[in-house]
Amino acid sequence: MIRIPAVPLPEGRVYQAPVELDELFDGVQIEISPRWMGQKIRKDDMYMEIGGPKHGYQSYIHVEVAKDERAVEDGRIELIGPDISEVEPGSSFPFGVWLRCWGRQLIEDHVDPLIRAGFMPFEQGEGWMLVNTRDTIWIRLNKESAAKSSWFRMGQSLLGMAKINFPLVEKGEALIIIGAPEVGGRDLIKKILDTTIRPEWEAYDARLMGLEDEDVDVFYGCTLCQTFAPNHVCCITPQRNPYCGIMSYLGAKATVEIDPYGYSFVMPKGECLDPVMGRYTGVDQVVYERSSRSVKNVNLYSSLRYPQTNCGCFEAAAFYIPELDGIGLVDRRFAGDTPIGTNFSKLAGFMSGGNQNHGTMGLSIRTPKSKKFLQGDGGWERIVWIPKEYKILLADCIPEEIYDKIATEEVGIDIPGIKKFLIEKQHPIVNRFWKNGEPVPLRIPKANEPWPDESSVS
Amino acid sequence: MSTDTLNEGWHRLYDEKPLYQRDELLKALTAFLEYAGYTLVPADPIGFMKPDIKASRTVGTTRYEMIFVVREAVNQAVEGLRELACAKCFRKDSLDYVLALPPVSEHYLIEFLIEKEDWFFPIKDHLFQIWLLNPGREKVDCLLGWPRDNDLGHYFSNPQLSGFATYIANKAANKIMAEEF
Numbered sequence: 290m291i292r293i294p295a296v297p298l299p300e301g302r303v304y305q306a307p308v309e310l311d312e313l314f315d316g317v318q319i320e321i322s323p324r325w326m327g328q329k330i331r332k333d334d335m336y337m338e339i340g341g342p343k344h345g346y347q348s349y350i351h352v353e354v355a356k357d358e359r360a361v362e363d364g365r366i367e368l369i370g371p372d373i374s375e376v377e378p379g380s381s382f383p384f385g386v387w388l389r390c391w392g393r394q395l396i397e398d399h400v401d402p403l404i405r406a407g408f409m410p411f412e413q414g415e416g417w418m419l420v421n422t423r424d425t426i427w428i429r430l431n432k433e434s435a436a437k438s439s440w441f442r443m444g445q446s447l448l449g450m451a452k453i454n455f456p457l458v459e460k461g462e463a464l465i466i467i468g469a470p471e472v473g474g475r476d477l478i479k480k481i482l483d484t485t486i487r488p489e490w491e492a493y494d495a496r497l498m499g500l501e502d503e504d505v506d507v508f509y510g511c512t513l514c515q516t517f518a519p520n521h522v523c524c525i526t527p528q529r530n531p532y533c534g535i536m537s538y539l540g541a542k543a544t545v546e547i548d549p550y551g552y553s554f555v556m557p558k559g560e561c562l563d564p565v566m567g568r569y570t571g572v573d574q575v576v577y578e579r580s581s582r583s584v585k586n587v588n589l590y591s592s593l594r595y596p597q598t599n600c601g602c603f604e605a606a607a608f609y610i611p612e613l614d615g616i617g618l619v620d621r622r623f624a625g626d627t628p629i630g631t632n633f634s635k636l637a638g639f640m641s642g643g644n645q646n647h648g649t650m651g652l653s654i655r656t657p658k659s660k661k662f663l664q665g666d667g668g669w670e671r672i673v674w675i676p677k678e679y680k681i682l683l684a685d686c687i688p689e690e691i692y693d694k695i696a697t698e699e700v701g702i703d704i705p706g707i708k709k710f711l712i713e714k715q716h717p718i719v720n721r722f723w724k725n726g727e728p729v730p731l732r733i734p735k736a737n738e739p740w741p742d743e744s745s746v747s
Numbered sequence: 748m749s750t751d752t753l754n755e756g757w758h759r760l761y762d763e764k765p766l767y768q769r770d771e772l773l774k775a776l777t778a779f780l781e782y783a784g785y786t787l788v789p790a791d792p793i794g795f796m797k798p799d800i801k802a803s804r805t806v807g808t809t810r811y812e813m814i815f816v817v818r819e820a821v822n823q824a825v826e827g828l829r830e831l832a833c834a835k836c837f838r839k840d841s842l843d844y845v846l847a848l849p850p851v852s853e854h855y856l857i858e859f860l861i862e863k864e865d866w867f868f869p870i871k872d873h874l875f876q877i878w879l880l881n882p883g884r885e886k887v888d889c890l891l892g893w894p895r896d897n898d899l900g901h902y903f904s905n906p907q908l909s910g911f912a913t914y915i916a917n918k919a920a921n922k923i924m925a926e927e928f
Contacts, residue, residue, distance in 0.1 A: 322893050322897065323889070323892070323893035323900075323909035323910070323912070324874065324892055324893035324894075325893075326892075326893075326910070326912035326913055326916070327867065327871050327891070327912030327913060327915055327916035328916075329868050329872070329916070329919065329923060331926075332927055342924060412913055418916075419913070419916070420916060420917060420919075420920045420923065421920055422917075425920075513905065513907060513908065514853060515905075516850060516879050516881070516886070516890070516904075516905060516908050517850050517852065517853035517856070517879070518850070518853060519850055519883075519884065533914065535914065551907065552905055552907060600853050601852055601853025601854035601855070601856070601857065602853055602854070602857060602914065621862065634854075634858060634863070635762075638761070638762055638854055638855060640854075641853055641854040641855075642852055
């Protein structure tokens, strides 16, 4: 029975879901299939809403891995609050879903992909809409499917999807709280979030942020995007998230453990040839094999020399500005032109597709938070231009002494104007990279070609 | 002047070069469907349109029928979807409706679906599917939607790719909010 030590809960209704594998979905009347992923349920079609902006996103889906088999009553589903058929059409509540899973080989590291299992019936359920995850979750059920749905059946689907998608899960139970006023409303959910859920999220994030590339024996790779970019191979290390931002190092590790023949795979580090650029023999070998032998070398921490290939779902990009011998950053939301005369859209169109474009690199929103961010290019001392809003978003990771020295669109996008600004502000690039106060542009090779000073890095 | 030739307007044009010709795509799709146990049936006109390929499979008492419109690039996708919409006027939910494309730029596709245009919502509202075909690697994947014949999923090279819809849906959150708040 799931109970939360810090928060007394009102009594709920208890249901028992089937636990035999071939009966897991017996009685579930809605279809659960990728066919229904990404549905949009408009206000007028909505029967009920849980989570979302109306409640300040005070809601959660939480997965706990139990250490003791006896802590899990397999198939038990407890509902605190009203069932779907008991609320007025158009109702909206904060909510909480807590899944407790146990399996002989299930460990804490598996929580990341398991949470995805927790989203699946909402994500793939006929008539359900899921937007966002974790602390911005927002779910709707449409009128047509409401008659075929109940929280018991949703709980059954949650446990069923966890078991069939993650065979390491042997037992599971669920606690569903619909935060109606009679059970404590938003206050109840907020208390659970503040005392129990958020600290766990923070601890997981801290663990992830505390890991360094040197701490692990292997990296991971991902080729999910090869359908679009046939030669693209993404490298996932503790200090280097994939561009799409949907996976972490620990998430990739768990994904490979659960599905060793899937699109994620182990990337042995091999020998470290250059710790500053981030060159590893194992990474080079795997990338070469998985890129149809088209990419021979990858520097994990450089956008200039042998950067990783780009798919197309990167959230931001780093790009070389030859006239300044510096690097600019731009995110997807910035619609204006950059100092190289293109907007994000055009730049991304050029970068994407799986080629190794020296001088450009895709980024996830979290990438610049890494201590090794572009360290092979000079790190933050080489970055000279970022759109204002993106710069504010990155304020925590930009060294304080450099923050005001990085130009934005407010300084302009014309090269002489930015150059003057950098000199006036004494940006570190002026002394560290420029020669006699003047930038010396690199001669960047064409896509997939070696640098002129090394016909092939071996 | 029509804005349709610019990167503005109701339907943008993307700077893309098709990776494969239509004939190659048709051949690859045909081979895939036959391999997956489907029978190609005459692609007779449906209302105002004529599918490029029509295929069916019967399992017990259930008959799965799919029609395909094959196009070479993101720039032709809206026109392909329009064809599927024409067919759906007549055949309603009795068919699976698929737009098949070669491996297109993921970035342009994101712009097409949600960032610069909003074709994601009508595609989902009508349960249309988008498949990506790679004749060079003999791979077929379902990017958006999913066939009613769930067994077909075993033949895709990467069934996980269907999760792309969630990636796009999350990007759509701001647009949904802007509509309602």
